[in-house]
Amino acid sequence: xxxxxxxxxxxxxxxxxxxxxxxxxxxxxxxxxxxxxxxxxxxxxxxxxxxxxxxxxxxxxxxxxxxxxxxxxxxxxxxxxxxxxxxxxxxxxxxxxxxxxxxxxxxxxx
Amino acid sequence: xxxxxxxxxxxxxxxxxxxxxxxxxxxxxxxxxxxxxxxxxxxxxxxxxxxxxxxxxxxxxxxxxxxxxxxxxxxxxxxxxxxxxxxxxxxxxxxxxxxxxxxxxxxxxxxxxxxxxxxxxx
Numbered sequence: 001x002x003x004x005x006x007x008x009x010x011x012x013x014x015x016x017x018x019x020x021x022x023x024x025x026x027x028x029x030x031x032x033x034x035x036x037x038x039x040x041x042x043x044x045x046x047x048x049x050x051x052x053x054x055x056x057x058x059x060x061x062x063x064x065x066x067x068x069x070x071x072x073x074x075x076x077x078x079x080x081x082x083x084x085x086x087x088x089x090x091x092x093x094x095x096x097x098x099x100x101x102x103x104x105x106x107x108x109x110x
Numbered sequence: 111x112x113x114x115x116x117x118x119x120x121x122x123x124x125x126x127x128x129x130x131x132x133x134x135x136x137x138x139x140x141x142x143x144x145x146x147x148x149x150x151x152x153x154x155x156x157x158x159x160x161x162x163x164x165x166x167x168x169x170x171x172x173x174x175x176x177x178x179x180x181x182x183x184x185x186x187x188x189x190x191x192x193x194x195x196x197x198x199x200x201x202x203x204x205x206x207x208x209x210x211x212x213x214x215x216x217x218x219x220x221x222x223x224x225x226x227x228x229x230x231x232x
Contacts, residue, residue, distance in 0.1 A: 001172050003155070034215040038156070045205060045225060046147075046156065051218035057210070089156050093215040097169050099145070099158040 004029065004090055004102035011108040017078040020105045022090030023071055028100055030071035034093035037066060037075045040104075041086045049088075050075060077107070085109040112136035112221055114206050119226030126196050126230075132189040132206030132223055140164060140184045143209035143216040146191045148202035149225075159204070160191065164212045174200075196230045203227050 005023040012018040022029065022037075029035055035053045038046035048057050050066035053073060063078045073092070077084055090102040118130040130146070146159040160170045160180040168180050179192040189206050204226050207219035 032215060034217050036218045038219075040156075042153075045222035046219070047222075048210070048218060048220050051210065051220075057220060087153075091156075091158070091217055093217045098171060099161065099217050101147075101156040101158060104155040 001094070001096070001098060001100055004092060004100055006088075006090060006102040006105045008103070009106045009108065011110055012080045013110050014080050014082060016080050017076060018080060018107065020075045020077075020088055020090075020107070022073040022075070022092075022102045024073075024092055024100070025071055027096075028092040028094040029068065029073050031095060032093045033068070035066070035068060035073040036091045037064075037073075038089045038091070039084075039086045040089065046089065080109050082109050112208075114208065114221055114223035116204065116206055116223040116226040119204065119228045121229045121231060122196055123232055124196060124198060124230055127192070127194045128196065128228060130191040130193065130204055130206075130226060130228070132191075134187050134189065134208070137208070138184075139182050139187050139189055142212050144180075144182065144189045145207045145209065145216060145219065146178075146180060146189075147205045147207055147219070147222075148200075148228075149205070150199075150202040151227075154202075157202070161209075161216050162189070163216070193228070196228075198230050201228060201230045
């Protein structure tokens with residue numbers, strides 16, 4: 001159950017777009033369309049922003065979008081806003097009937 | 111209001127035991143997949159711990175298999191995590207989380223508790 005691989009940090013200016021990658025294997029990200037993304041502000045519980053690769057929960061801004069190609073899933077945030085500054089985590093269902101998270105990416109809005 | 115409230119965290123010595131509770135309101139725990147997720151301090155990443163399906167099947171991360179047990183009490187609408195043989199590396203904030211689905215695969219946690227801190231130290 002190795003963690004999914006995410007970049008430690010990404011940054012962007014307000015109004016720009018950024019993409020965070022999440023690389024797994026053919027036993028998790030590459031096999032199932034059960035990838036989720038979470039946003040976590042300091043001291044707060046995580047918040048679901050994308051599920052099943054590209055679906056947005058009700059109430060989540062359409063500036064958040066998800067995609068997948070092979071063993072790599074991606075989260076794109078367009079029109080960056082200061083409140084988007086947070087940690088982002090991906091997760092995937094695995095062939096072992098377990099779940100695995102990525103190591104997390106710190107997004108800085110410059 | 112849909113809500114999860116954890117309790118039961120605290121300081122425990124290595125090798126000790128602790129039981130976490132997660133009281134749910136606004137929905138029926140047994141109708142959803144429910145998981146425990148932990149986060150080691152300070153500011154470490156999320157780690158999935160265990161899931162209980164609506165049908166009662168349970169699964170665990172390798173790091174806790176054989177030591178932790180997930181369960182629920184339908185009459186109390188409460189989720190539990192029994193933690194035995196605790197290790198230093200089990201120190202973390204433990205969150206209970208509700209899956210948005212009750213079919214297919216788990217992993218889309220739409221409701222989270224506030225977390226309860228477990229510290230394993232001598």
